Amino acid sequence: MKKQDITDIKTLLQSPKKIVIVPHKNPDGDAIGSTLGLYLYLLKYNHEVRVIAPNDYPDFLKWMPSEATVLKYDTQTEASERLIEQAEILFTLDFNALNRTGDMEPVLAKSEAIKIMIDHHQQPDDYALYTYSDVRMSSTCEMVYHFIDMLSDVDKIDADIATCLYTGIMTDTGSFRFSSTTATTHKVIADLIDKGAENAEIHNAIYDTNSYNRLQLLGCTLSNLKVLPEYRTAYITLSQQELNNFDYKKGDTEGFVNYALSLQNIIFAAIFIEDQKQNIIKISLRSKGDFSVNEFSRAHFSGGGHTNAAGGKSDTDLNETVEKFISILPSYKKALNNE
Numbered sequence: 606m607k608k609q610d611i612t613d614i615k616t617l618l619q620s621p622k623k624i625v626i627v628p629h630k631n632p633d634g635d636a637i638g639s640t641l642g643l644y645l646y647l648l649k650y651n652h653e654v655r656v657i658a659p660n661d662y663p664d665f666l667k668w669m670p671s672e673a674t675v676l677k678y679d680t681q682t683e684a685s686e687r688l689i690e691q692a693e694i695l696f697t698l699d700f701n702a703l704n705r706t707g708d709m710e711p712v713l714a715k716s717e718a719i720k721i722m723i724d725h726h727q728q729p730d731d732y733a734l735y736t737y738s739d740v741r742m743s744s745t746c747e748m749v750y751h752f753i754d755m756l757s758d759v760d761k762i763d764a765d766i767a768t769c770l771y772t773g774i775m776t777d778t779g780s781f782r783f784s785s786t787t788a789t790t791h792k793v794i795a796d797l798i799d800k801g802a803e804n805a806e807i808h809n810a811i812y813d814t815n816s817y818n819r820l821q822l823l824g825c826t827l828s829n830l831k832v833l834p835e836y837r838t839a840y841i842t843l844s845q846q847e848l849n850n851f852d853y854k855k856g857d858t859e860g861f862v863n864y865a866l867s868l869q870n871i872i873f874a875a876i877f878i879e880d881q882k883q884n885i886i887k888i889s890l891r892s893k894g895d896f897s898v899n900e901f902s903r904a905h906f907s908g909g910g911h912t913n914a915a916g917g918k919s920d921t922d923l924n925e926t927v928e929k930f931i932s933i934l935p936s937y938k939k940a941l942n943n944e
C-alpha cells in the first residue's frame with residue numbers, strides 16, 4: 606500500500622464514520638478473524654462499525670470475540686442493505702472480486718462508500734479506491750496486523766483483536782506449515798501471543814471440537830480417495846447422500862482435501878462435494894510447488910484463489926465433474942511431473 610494511501614486513510618478515520626466490513630461468502634477462519642479484528646480496532650475510534658457476512662459460517666468459528674454482532678446478509682437482508690446504503694466506508698476483506706460475496710454483489714457494487722480492499726488472493730479486481738493486495742501474505746489477518754501497524758497503532762491491539770488475528774493466520778497457514786508462512790508471520794504471531802492471544806486455547810477451539818459424525822464422515826471421505834499416479838494427482842468425491850448419512854454440518858469437510866495432498870509423491874489434490882441445495886459441485890483444489898491451482902480453477906471451474914489453494918464449482922453432476930477433471934489432466938501432465 607502506498608504511503609499516500611495510508612496518510613489518506615488515517616485522515617479519513619480521524620473522525621467517526623459509518624463503516625461496514627464484508628468478508629467473502631462461506632467465510633472461513635481468516636475471513637471472520639480479519640473482519641472481527643478490524644471491527645474491534647475501528648470501534649476504538651468510535652466509528653459505527655458492523656461486520657456483514659454474505660451467509661453463515663461453521664460453529665467452530667462461533668466463539669470468536671464479538672462474533673455475535675455479525676449480520677448475515679442472506680437471512681438479515683433488510684438490516685444489512687440499510688447499513689450498506691448508509692456506509693461511508695466499506696472494507697472488503699479476504700476476497701478481491703465482488704462476485705465472491707454472492708447475492709451481495711449488486712448491493713456492494715451500487716454502494717457509494719469509499720471502498721478499501723485488504724486481501725491476499727491472486728489477480729485483484731479494480732473496484733476499491735484503496736487496494737491493499739499482497740499475494741505473498743499468509744493471510745488477510747496478517748495483513749490487518751500490518752495495516753494497523755502502518756497506521757502506527759500496534760499498541761491498540763488488545764487480547765480480543767489478537768485472538769481474532771491469531772485465529773485467521775493459524776487457519777490459513779494450516780497451523781503455520783504452508784510455504785506462505787514467513788519469518789514475519791511468526792514475528793506477528795509472537796506479538797499477538799504477547800498481546801494476549803491464548804494459542805493453545807485457540808487451537809483447541811478450532812480443531813478439537815469434532816463431532817463423532819464428522820470423524821465418521823472423514824472415514825467415508827478417506828475410503829473414497831482415488832490416486833492417479835501418472836499425474837501425481839489424488840481426488841476425493843462426497844455425494845449429498847454421503848453427507849446426509851453423517852448429518853453433515855457447515856464446515857465439516859474443512860481440511861479434508863489436505864489428506865489427499867499428504868500422500869507420498871502427490872502434488873495436486875481435489876475434493877468434489879455435491880451440494881444439492883445450490884445444485885452445484887463445490888470444488889477445493891490444493892497443490893505443492895509451482896503448479897497453480899488458481900490458474901487451473903480459473904481456466905476450468907469458474908473459480909480462483911492462490912497458487913497452492915483454490916476453489917471453484919461445477920454445474921454438472923458429480924460423475925460428469927470428475928470425468929471432466931480427469932479428461933483435463935493429460936494437458937497438464939508435463940507441468941505436474943516437472944514439480
Ligand code: 5GP
Binds near residue numbers: 629699889908917
Ligand atoms: P477452499 O477450497 O478452502 O474453499 O478455498 C481455497 C481458497 O480459494 C480460499 O482462499 C478461498 O477464498 C478461495 N476460493 C474458494 N472458492 C472460490 C471461488 O469459487 N472463486 C474464487 N475466486 N476463489 C475461491
Ligand code: MN
Binds near residue numbers: 725
Ligand atoms: Mn485468506
